[in-house]
Amino acid sequence: MDFSSMSCSDFVNVxxxxxxxxxxxxxxxxxxxxxxxxxxxxxxxxxxxxxxxxVEENMRECLQKAEDLxxxxxxxxxxxxxxxxPLAAAYGMPKTTVExxxxxxxxxxxxxxxxxxVPLAIMETCCEALDVMHELALKGxxxxxxxxxxxxxxxxxxxxxxxxxxxxxxxxxxxxxAATQINRRAKIMLDDYIPLADxxxxxxxxxxxxxx
Amino acid sequence: MDFSSMSCSDFVNVxxxxxxxxxxxxxxxxxxxxxxxxxxxxxxxxxxxxxxxxVEENMRECLQKAEDLxxxxxxxxxxxxxxxxPLAAAYGMPKTTVExxxxxxxxxxxxxxxxxxVPLAIMETCCEALDVMHELALKGxxxxxxxxxxxxxxxxxxxxxxxxxxxxxxxxxxxxxAATQINRRAKIMLDDYIPLADxxxxxxxxxxxxxx
Numbered sequence: 119m120d121f122s123s124m125s126c127s128d129f130v131n132v133x134x135x136x137x138x139x140x141x142x143x144x145x146x147x148x149x150x151x152x153x154x155x156x157x158x159x160x161x162x163x164x165x166x167x168x169x170x171x172x173v174e175e176n177m178r179e180c181l182q183k184a185e186d187l188x189x190x191x192x193x194x195x196x197x198x199x200x201x202x203x204p205l206a207a208a209y210g211m212p213k214t215t216v217e218x219x220x221x222x223x224x225x226x227x228x229x230x231x232x233x234x235x236v237p238l239a240i241m242e243t244c245c246e247a248l249d250v251m252h253e254l255a256l257k258g259x260x261x262x263x264x265x266x267x268x269x270x271x272x273x274x275x276x277x278x279x280x281x282x283x284x285x286x287x288x289x290x291x292x293x294x295x296a297a298t299q300i301n302r303r304a305k306i307m308l309d310d311y312i313p314l315a316d317x318x319x320x321x322x323x324x325x326x327x328x329x330x
Numbered sequence: 331m332d333f334s335s336m337s338c339s340d341f342v343n344v345x346x347x348x349x350x351x352x353x354x355x356x357x358x359x360x361x362x363x364x365x366x367x368x369x370x371x372x373x374x375x376x377x378x379x380x381x382x383x384x385v386e387e388n389m390r391e392c393l394q395k396a397e398d399l400x401x402x403x404x405x406x407x408x409x410x411x412x413x414x415x416p417l418a419a420a421y422g423m424p425k426t427t428v429e430x431x432x433x434x435x436x437x438x439x440x441x442x443x444x445x446x447x448v449p450l451a452i453m454e455t456c457c458e459a460l461d462v463m464h465e466l467a468l469k470g471x472x473x474x475x476x477x478x479x480x481x482x483x484x485x486x487x488x489x490x491x492x493x494x495x496x497x498x499x500x501x502x503x504x505x506x507x508a509a510t511q512i513n514r515r516a517k518i519m520l521d522d523y524i525p526l527a528d529x530x531x532x533x534x535x536x537x538x539x540x541x542x
Contacts, residue, residue, distance in 0.1 A: 134397065185346065319490060
């Protein structure tokens, strides 16, 4: 199911329901796509403006990156839903006898790893988006600076949201070394990029208060 | 134009374009609706579970509130776009002669006030959503606790995002007393609810690390 072709209202309504997908992972990917799109918007409204001619080339690069990130994040909504199906099937397997438990475990472990890999990819994509947003907030048109700030807040939420979907899957993995390694990668991204998102937001906010 | 009936991809693509709406305000409302919907999901997946029978009544109340907030936030996407039209028209008015400037100012001031009122309403709705999310994260099913954390992160982003759309409009208002009053209301919400969102997120994260 390609949830990104669903209307926004329908997506929100099925998210709200007890349907297994979309869940927090798909929601994070959508919010990240909204964030990246705000980056594209800032670039689009800066390109071609005389006042910003000296950053035109830079803005074009930002636009290309933001558009790519935005379509990757939309696709990650689908990937997240697809990774959930084998996991749900594994959770549904019987676990009464030793044989059943072993068969279940053999299916469960790779399913968990895949279900953690997709939100990890969402996180990586949001970090890239925040790097672009940083540049857009510094060099983009002052008229749309608030949109760069909103974009940073969205990418921050998507990064945090996706991290919880990494952790909820790694916590059930049997291979603790692999789980620890995945968790470490997620934590490094949170440690590096949440402060960047906050810096972008605070800078935008204080610019809006220069004459307020 | 009712943007919430647009597909998620189309919404993201038109947001990314140089089209005047949707912008950061509409994006914030959508992200808030996604957050509230995650709250509904947590309630829906807790209601009817034997283990959570003692909070059943409470969860039903949370569900009702979350569903209401989610539909109000979806409607605020439309309201934000509608409030932008008269503002865009005012910005387009000539300002060469004194008469023109006065005519422009007469239209501009109420348009700015309305364009600030909608994101202020988005903020208020997100604060209500965070109160509900707080309860859901504490009492909802442990199996979907990550979704309450993602919901809190989304409502936080929507709250922050909407605040920038309040400030970008108040900064141009001539009535500085009115502007200051609106800014104060927005700042109080940020001061009260950003820490609550962070607390919800941190609690969820540490619960996921109890066995990770």
